Amino acid sequence: MAIVRPLVARAGSLLLTLWLVSALVFLAGQVLPGDVGRVMLGPFADAQAVAELNRKLGTDQPILAQYWHWFSLAIRGDFGDSLSMRAPVAPFVLSGIKNSAALAGVVLLFLVPIGIGAGVVAGLRSGSLADRLIVLTGVSLSIVPDFVSGLLLLMVFGLWLAWFPISGAAPDGAGFWTSSYHLILPALPLVLNLIGYVARMTRAGVIDARAADYTRTAILKGLTPSQVLFKHVLRNALVPTVAVIATQSGFLLGGLVVIEALFGIQGLGNLVLSAAKARDFPMLEAGVLVMAAIFVSTAAIGDLLQALLDPRQRRRSAP
């Protein structure tokens, strides 16, 4: 069970990271202009009303007292009420996670097979026309910002051809397929953005693995080409790709502010942005912490997968 100890260490560093992040978010809030009451009531509200609202919300307390109040509840799993929405934070964050995860899922559904497939083709035929086309297309697509491709896709497929709905949020009570259908258009710009990256990583892995000694040994042993490809080449070639996909998943779950706004998806990115705008600290804290947890754990899962795939790493983590 050599794998357990690093996991425990990981969990420890995760908790430390989360605590640091939570403190940083609080501190950052202090540098933003305007106080909570002022932001909520607007610049033309009377100073007395603003002071009264801050008193009500407890946002007139010293920063350390505010942080301690928040922390002592959060540690027990109570993330408090949103200041701007006047309702418990948890349901908002949970629905944010759900919506972000659904979008990320649809993205991965397209990204993983197409990206890896294209990378394998390019790697096996490196130097060919197909290889050059794949690499060039991938690079070209990745330099188009997602808000540009998002708008173009919306105009072409949502407006002119009307193949897909304009909004990424399915109506109330929609089933799994309808919800997924609504997410295809928002997922595409992200797929296009990342596909070149995944394909290039796979391609490099394939080229390395094919040139490696173990591949030559496998071929000399008389294994069929497909056995060589799947058992030896791909298993080793995909190690860096898996790591890349894992770290990108973190970004897909929390860093999609632009796409979420464009397609009206109430995901985590959107939640954190609007909470920051409204100086809604309980909401901001919960949102950012969930994001940080996702980032750290996806990175950890990536490492773990790499270790499982790569015998050398497994040996390294042993005492």
Added chain:
Amino acid sequence: MTKRSDIDLLRNQSTRGHTGDIWNVAVDEYAQGFLKRRDLLKYAALLGLAGFAASQGLFTPGAARAATPGGTVRVGLGQPTKAIDPVTITDPASIGVISQVGEYLILDDPKDGLQPKLAVSWEADETAKRWTFKLRPGVKFHDGRTVTAKDVVASFERLVDPASGSSALSAYKGILSKGGAKVVDDETVAFDLDQSNSNFPFYVSSDVYNAVIVPSDYAGDFEKTFNGTGPFKLESFRPKQGASFVRNPDYWGDKALPDRVEIKFFDDEQAQVLALQAGQLDVIPSTTRLELAIEGNPNFKLLSVQASSHDPAHLRTDQAPFTDKRVRRALALTIDREAVVKGLLKGRAVVGNDTPFAPIFPSADPSVPQRKQDITEAKRLLGEAGVPNGFEVTLTTERAYDIPDYAVIIQNFAKKAGIDIKLNVLPQDAYYGSATFGSSPWLDSNLGITDFGHRGTPDIFLNATLKSSGAWNAAHFNNPDYDALLIDYGKARDLQAQRVAAGKIQTLLLDETPLIISYFSQYSRIVSSKVEGVRFTAISHLLLDKVSFV
């Protein structure tokens, strides 16, 4: 009817003591051609002669043809910035939602002026310090309870109570305080004001968008029930997503034509216009950028209403280079206002004359000469002030609406007189900062541009932005003559006296130029050609009860 006999008829409209006198002054103004008939009728409404105004056809809704009821109106709005609660709302999206279910004592209609809603009539005493409102009998909240004077008083007491965190507190400052609203009987409410105010009906109208009448036991949880008196009632509400409303079968007035209203919140205006173009929405708010997207497209209409919205540039009168009024005047003279209205605002604005008296205010004195671009005069004034080669100054402003473009236009015009403006454009909340002197770029900057939304009367602009003690006095204008004139203006009881006082203020502000106000912009919405009867106010109320589908 000849104008003469028309006037005789008008004179006899009011026999109530002082109201009669004020009314007859207004009729004189009309007789001498100083007042349009429409403005006269609006004025009748202000004095509480609502029945008369109605008899003159002022309160009939625009759509004259018989419309078929039914259908769902689909509305796109921005994302509300916080929980929707009439007491604290400030953003256009929340006002749009609340106008489906909530009502005011009076609606300030952009076309027809003050219209009786939950109040049927109103009048002031001799001093205009006590105003009495008769309520419409038999109006019910959506939960079935009858609206009484107690609910109305509680609604206003809540707004003027500093402890309620109401965003209307600044609107009522110096006008109405806690304890000022009183129950006379079940259907009568009286307001004892802090000081005389001839325009008070505007303050209980939709102009103060927080002044929605809610039950006396309202506990701040509006999103749970959306319990109001309006023509629609709540069907479902999803925070951050949208809301739907259905026709209120027990509405006191004409029942709403549409079966339902479906509102969807958008974080992104591009997405909003795309959804409209895809036929998934019928009504969206408008911005200059979006108007370009639908220009010339027969599937959409752009509807606009006149407003007093403006973006004043303040010049800090207590700081170099603007301590000398000749320098302030020079900068104002560099601007070609007609060009700003035509180019930047696509003609959907009227030229301003560096005072808050928008042409839509009946009390504005139209005889004050309009300031026009005059570079020669600007250079002469700069020479006189000892800066013949101009000077350098930083213009600080916010990234909102058309303001950044307007700032560039001012920068270019100022160059013609040798004034070199550097731009410092901040995000909106950074620009407002804490909105108090000393920690707000808005209130501290040497030269800045701020956005002010529509108000039904010029009072709050005159008081808050220009009075020496004003909370929004970014120009740091400290002029005892102005402060004295403002008191005269507040005391003026009839339209003629108000105009005389306004004329003096306008002349003084032109001479001093603490603010440059080069336009008053209209308020617009983009509507699908398939819908008729969409009405709205210049402060984002959206009235959909008369909507029908073509």
